[in-house]
Amino acid sequence: MIDQIIAKYQEAIFDTDKNAALKVVHDALENGISPRDIVFKVVVPSIEYMSASIAQDFGANLAQHFMTAQIASQVTEEMIALFTVPPTMIGKMVIGTSFGDFHGLGKKIVIGCLKAQMIDIIDLGLNVTAERFVDEAIDNDAQVIGISSMMLHTARGENGSVKVRELLIGRKLEKKIKIIVGGAPYKYNRDLYKIVKADAWAENGIAAGQVVKNLIAEIQS
Template identity: 30%
Template sequence: MNKDRILEEAKEAILKCDAQKAVAVAREALSIGMDPVEVLSNGFSVGIRIIGDLFGRGEVFLPELILSSQVMKEATAILEAAIETKDTKKKGKMLIATVEGDVHDIGKGIVVSLVKTQGIEVIDLGREVPAHTIIEKAVENDVDIIGTSALLTTTIMEQKKLEEELRRHGLRDRFKTMVGGAPCTQRWADRIGADAYAEDAAEAVKKALALLDAS
């Protein structure tokens, strides 16, 4: 079946860091009327999760991780353009960033792509973003949610720092906060006072929508 083949090829394009193939698969999926969210969630994102797991086990290295992330971005740009042409009511605004000292943004990229499909406007600050910049941009863009990602145990404390800085500036009640990344847990979110923790991109979408509904 074309659908299953396309999802498999989307995954393989990420694993092989083949940007040309990824773009071709994304275009073919749209040409036969596949749901871009499904292609993103069940195709390209599967490949990215596998790459992340391989990196965690030391079976692939940082250059491959960064390259596969770039391939993912090229493919998702095509799918997101198709999603954005649909009449999706805007539900809120979310700022997202990988914390200072952390260069990993694959997981964050998946979250950004999936959150956008739900009518949530996303401001992606990229990686290695200091807490003060996150706060400054959150205020400047008047966002509803601040989401941060940390993949290293050495950078997870930046999420705690962000919560402390928001409180220090009297801004904690203005924003909902969400944390994610390999070393994060619900216990960590509770400890630092974050409003939500998401284990993966799919859960991040659910939690973001729940936070917006509750606000």
């Protein structure tokens, strides 16, 4: 039965048909599938499938990827409210685009993917200053700061990750708050994250889940 649900759900997200995807999920609930199974057996594997499809270029496109993440985020939030045992959130992250950068699509996809992987996310929006990244991380007890940059100059710029690192050092928070970066420039230079003094980077939203979990585990160890 779960295989049929997965197939129908994936068909709906390939068609970017949010209502159809939600109907599949609601029908599954009515047929006794648990909210937890919907998140972990249907939603998360479907995001992985969509990401793999894009990487292998066999038909999925950006709109589909975006819708997958949006639907995943909505379904996950709805299902979490129905969990009988409250879900253990793995940790908390603030995320935004770097100062001067108004490309928000990649960030939105990452948020959808991370929420589906039980990471509590606070979206700081676009054009976020280094000071705000750090202040919001402190105020929200976040262990991770996520910085999305789609342009080389905003990734490398003095108001981006480099400054966030400076502020963390200045406030002696380096061991408590980690920095993860992502966005197009990091795909072309895989060492760029080191140059901008981040702790890690990830190529896409799915990969980001594991990297964020590793960073949180590092802080807790």
